[in-house]
Amino acid sequence: MAGASLAAAIGSRASMLVLEAEASPGYHATGRSAAFWSETYGGPDIQPLTTASGPFLQAGGHLAPLGSVHIGRAADAVAMEAFLAEFADSDVVLDRVDPAAFVPGLRPEWTLGIREASCAYIDVAALHAESIAAARRGGATFVTDAAFVGAIRTAGVWSIDTKAGSFQARTLVDAAGAWADDVAARAGVRPLGLTAYRRTMVQLRTDPGAPEGLPHIADIAGRFYFKPEPGGRLWLSPHDETPTDPCDAAPEEIDIAIAVDRFEHVVDWRVAAVERSWAGLRTFAPDRLPIYGFDRDVPGFFWCAGQGGFGIQTAPAAALLAASLVLGTPPDPAVAAIDPARYSPDRF
CATH class of the missing domain: 3.30.9.10 (D-Amino Acid Oxidase, subunit A, domain 2)
Incomplete structure (x- = not known):
């Protein structure tokens, strides 16, 4: 969900390649969600992202009353x-x-x-599918069975080696869930203790x-x-x-x-x-907050990780926030009041 929703939020504003280790996206945490949206889940530091995601989820027909x-x-x-x-x-x-x-x-x-x-059911499968479809409409290419092997950055360009072949990109976004620290290490980036x-x-x-x-x-x-x-x-x-x-x-x-x-x-x-x-x-992450932002030491490496158990319910707002950071653009009005510094990798 993290990678798909971020790709959807970026849309046509960048050329995107989404590399998926499994045969289809969403096999691990996304496909096994408890499927509810709760503004208190994750605590007060997560609540702004959850609350800001509510209108998007409601408008998309992804929430149903539960309490x-x-x-x-x-x-x-x-x-x-x-x-x-x-x-x-x-x-x-x-x-x-x-x-x-x-x-x-x-x-x-x-x-x-x-x-x-306000607690509600959330249709995780529909939200995930909609995010993938929106990313594809924006021009994103998805490559499956592309487990990450390693990456090297030379002259401002990442050379990325996967089991599906090699690719190049100026920015490498680490949205690998439980494998995020492993991806970082294989790219020569200091793991953050996930x-x-x-x-x-x-x-x-x-x-x-x-x-x-x-x-x-x-x-x-x-x-x-x-x-x-x-x-x-x-x-x-x-x-x-x-x-x-x-x-x-x-x-x-x-x-x-x-x-x-x-x-x-x-x-x-x-x-x-x-x-x-x-x-x-x-x-x-060690402080149980998500990580959104460019790595402090390695240029062109962007963290989108540590979403804990609240990655689905915060996905729309978190993706908008992360998209503004990765593109260097002003945040969407829906998340303008949320301070991204609390989620920055610089805190480690």
Whole structure:
């Protein structure tokens, strides 16, 4: 999503080549998203990018109503107050609620709730496909099965070696997700300390099934979240973060069991079946903020990495911001109020 949305935002203003390591774009993190848009997800430093992306996603028909309720027990009262304080000066609307009014069968110890009404489903596949189509309309060429081997910069031009052949470009954009540090190292650029983390997701069939109108439910302590899916199913995550080398991630049985156990301590529904499970990678910089900008030491190398778990929901605004940086043009009015310095690679 990072590379596709940036290519779409640049459009015809530059000649672009998008090199994709897999047989088709979006195989890894993009294709395994939890598929919701939440203005609080990622914290207050991410919220401006998420909020600015909302109108674009809405206009494209990529959002559908969902809502979210952050729940907690008595011991989580301090965390609840801290959560409200984090967004007190933002435009995000948060309301204290009784969580039992939103979750039938909620166990009685879950007494604290904060509603985030703006949370929405996001159609990730459609957004990704639209970004690729827009990039192609702008003249971008996509080359698949083009795993990056290395690059050398000579006289202001990158010579880029891939498994699909060799290419040249004046600017090399590193939008390689979990592999971003590896790409940098192979291009002779100092890695920035990005770490990939595995995140597990399971689809449950429950008895009773997920009720109509159930919102996204998130533990304020970060131990789980779940959301309804068509057919009365649920998508559930134990909110795990297991450091891993970049890879084709797969779920571990222990993480699936932990997810189900935590879920059963929230509601009195019976888990009838774990219908499927999968895992994806979320890649963070050391300070957990994304990285957009030219490398401090190597000319012509542009970072577009470290989007963590919020790369999809921030994609439209992040792409506009990054496009202005890579082209050296004024930012789009939609992101003009967002300071790009907080995401600069110069901070490392």
